[in-house]
Amino acid sequence: MNDDNTTAYLPQDLDRALLVGRVWREDGPALVAVRQGEVIDISTQCDCMADLLDRGDAADFARSVEGESLGSVTALLQNSLAEPQVAPYLLAPCDVQAIKACGVTFAVSLLERVIEEQAGGDAAKASQLRAELKEMIGQDLSRIAPGSDEAMALKTALQARGAWSQYMEVGLGPDAEVFTKAQPFSSVGFGARVGLHPASKWNNPEPEIVLAVDARGEAKGATLGNDVNLRDIEGRSALLLGKAKDNNASCAIGPFIRLFDRDFTLDSVRQAQVTLRIEGEDDDFLLEGESDMREISRDPLDLVRQTVGAHHQYPDGFMLFLGTMFSPIQDRDGEGQGFTHHVGDRVTIATPALGALVNRVDRSDDLPPWTYGIRQWMAHRHR
Known part of the structure; x- marks a missing residue:
C-alpha cells in the first residue's frame, strides 16, 4: 500500500499540532512525540500513553521532553503503509486504556x-x-x-x-449506548489491515473521531477511528453486538493522538468534518462521503460523562469512539443490495486537524492472530 503523498495523512497545521503515538521498533513498542516533522522516542521518560495523558502538563511534556530521534514522520508513514510493514511503523496510539464506543449518536x-x-x-x-x-x-x-x-x-x-x-x-432516549469495542492492545494502527468476521456478508466501515480520556475522566486529545461494523450479524440480534464489533483487527485507531491545547480544543472536535473514502481493489468501486460533527445528537462531553463517573471508573483511562453518521448504502454488487466490503478495499478516514487513518480490509481469520497483550507489554517494559 505504498503512497508518495504521505503529508496528506498529517494535520494541515502540523507545525502547531501536538502529536503523540506509539510505534513498533525492532525490539518492541515505543512511545513517541512528533516535533517539526521529526519522530522522537520518549519511552525512557514515560512508560505508557495512559501515563502521558494522566499528566497535568501533558501538552508541555510532549512538546519538550528529550528522546531519541527515529527520523521523519513521513518516513514512518511510508513504513506503516508498506506490506509487510517495516519497523519502525505506527501502532494504535493507545495502550492500556479501555476501548469504548458510543452508538446511534447521529x-x-x-x-x-x-x-x-x-x-x-x-x-x-x-x-x-x-x-x-x-x-x-x-x-x-x-x-x-x-x-x-x-x-x-x-x-x-x-x-x-x-x-x-x-x-x-x-x-x-436519555441514555446513550456505550459499549466495549475492543481490548487493550488489540487495536491496529495506520496502514495495518482491518478484519471482518468470515461469517459476515453485509458490513461497512464506521469512521469516527475518538477521544483520549485520562483516568480522571478528562478528555486530553483526539484521534481517528474505524469501528468496523458487521451489519448482518448485529441486525440478526442486538445481543450479537460483541460478535459484530470485537474481532481480530476489527478496531483501527490513529495515526496519532493530537493533544488539546490552544490551537486544538474540544470545540475543534465539535466543528470537525470527517470524510470517508472507500476504493475497491478488485473492482472500480469508489465511495466518498462527509460527516459533520455538528449534527451529532449528544455533545462529546455528555458521552464522556455517561461513560465515566461515580457509577464507573477507568483507572487506566479510555478511548471513546463518538459514533458515526456513515452507514454506506450505495449499491455495489447489485441493485438494491447496498454496500458491503470486499477484501482489499482501501478505507481512508480523514479530517484536516487530525490527518488521515488509512487501512485495507481483510478477513479476521486470515490476518495474523493477536498475540501481544498486557503481559507481553509488561515483560518488554521489564527488560
Whole structure:
C-alpha cells in the first residue's frame, strides 16, 4: 500500500499540532512525540500513553521532553503503509486504556440500525424498509434532542404504531449506548489491515473521531477511528453486538493522538468534518462521503460523562469512539443490495486537524492472530 503523498495523512497545521503515538521498533513498542516533522522516542521518560495523558502538563511534556530521534514522520508513514510493514511503523496510539464506543449518536445511523434490526440482517430488504421508515417518522430526527419532551412524544407515537425499536431508545432516549469495542492492545494502527468476521456478508466501515480520556475522566486529545461494523450479524440480534464489533483487527485507531491545547480544543472536535473514502481493489468501486460533527445528537462531553463517573471508573483511562453518521448504502454488487466490503478495499478516514487513518480490509481469520497483550507489554517494559 505504498503512497508518495504521505503529508496528506498529517494535520494541515502540523507545525502547531501536538502529536503523540506509539510505534513498533525492532525490539518492541515505543512511545513517541512528533516535533517539526521529526519522530522522537520518549519511552525512557514515560512508560505508557495512559501515563502521558494522566499528566497535568501533558501538552508541555510532549512538546519538550528529550528522546531519541527515529527520523521523519513521513518516513514512518511510508513504513506503516508498506506490506509487510517495516519497523519502525505506527501502532494504535493507545495502550492500556479501555476501548469504548458510543452508538446511534447521529440520526442517519439511528435509522440504519433500525433498518438492520427490521431486516434481520438481510441487506436485500434494506432499501424498502428505509423508504417506509422515513415516511412513517416524517421528520428530521437530527433536530430532536435525546431525552427531550419532543423525543418522548415521538417515542409514544411510534410505540402506538408498533414501530419503536431498541435503537430508537438509545438514539432518542436519555441514555446513550456505550459499549466495549475492543481490548487493550488489540487495536491496529495506520496502514495495518482491518478484519471482518468470515461469517459476515453485509458490513461497512464506521469512521469516527475518538477521544483520549485520562483516568480522571478528562478528555486530553483526539484521534481517528474505524469501528468496523458487521451489519448482518448485529441486525440478526442486538445481543450479537460483541460478535459484530470485537474481532481480530476489527478496531483501527490513529495515526496519532493530537493533544488539546490552544490551537486544538474540544470545540475543534465539535466543528470537525470527517470524510470517508472507500476504493475497491478488485473492482472500480469508489465511495466518498462527509460527516459533520455538528449534527451529532449528544455533545462529546455528555458521552464522556455517561461513560465515566461515580457509577464507573477507568483507572487506566479510555478511548471513546463518538459514533458515526456513515452507514454506506450505495449499491455495489447489485441493485438494491447496498454496500458491503470486499477484501482489499482501501478505507481512508480523514479530517484536516487530525490527518488521515488509512487501512485495507481483510478477513479476521486470515490476518495474523493477536498475540501481544498486557503481559507481553509488561515483560518488554521489564527488560
